[in-house]
Amino acid sequence: MPETPAVKFRSDMTVELIKATASDADVVWAARVSTKGESSLADVTADAERSRGLINYLMRDRHGTPFEHNSLTYFVSAPIFVFREFMRHRMASYNEESGRYRELEPVFYVPGPDRRLVQHGKPGAYEFVAGTEEQHRVVVAETQRSCEQAYAAYQTMLAAGVAREVARGVLPVATYSSMYVTLNARSLMNFLSLRTQRDDSHFPSFPQREIEMVAERMEQEWAALMPLTHAAFEANGRVAP
Helix, strand or coil, X not given: CCCCCCCEEECCCEEEEEEEECCHHHHHHHHHXXXXXXXXXXXXXXXXXXXXXXXXXXXXXCCCHHHXXXXXXXXXXXXXXXXXXXXXXXXXXXXXXXCCCCCCCCXXXXXXXXXXXXXXXXXXXXXXXXXXXXXXXXXXXXXXXXXXXXXXXXXXXXXXXXXXHHHHHHCCCCEEXXXXXXXXXXXXXXXXXHHCCCCCCCCXXXXXXXXXXXXXXXXXXXXXXXXXXXXXXXXXXXXCC
């Protein structure tokens, strides 16, 4: 049996803003073209309060298209099960590393000590509460055991000459993958409205914690680029326009 590389376990997510063309001014000129035509580009230097009022109006009355004239590209490293939830949002461009073309690294997700483990209630009316120390011990031990065994089987098949695309079938969804995701602010707000939990949201959402960890990091980067837009998003109940 071949020597298996050392297996690593993580409880965090990687989110990096790779590039962006996104500012509050993008919203302003896109909105004002309706009344100013080509001169709207010269109007982006208007005072902040006028821009704040316009952006808030657009957000409140859900005039959404001016929020689409921008772009943000993130690099995300997270467990495969997070990406499967991510790609249910058909409003972004994705490119993910391929287990057909490269040997996947032995890096796996294990819930951290603050991860709530126990579900109370039924779908549509449930909450998660903290587990006991024993439950957490079981989760960590069994996750580690299963992932180590799975990766050893993966390595055995590769060593026998089996194609990567076949051998990867034994790996769990806790395996870390990486991808680039590109989207605009309107799509990002839609994603955030569904994948973050806030008490002041008009339409409460109850996301799985692991994808929320990614969403929180994405929001932090975006808020720094478009502070007026982000403030209007929060002030209007975190509803995508």
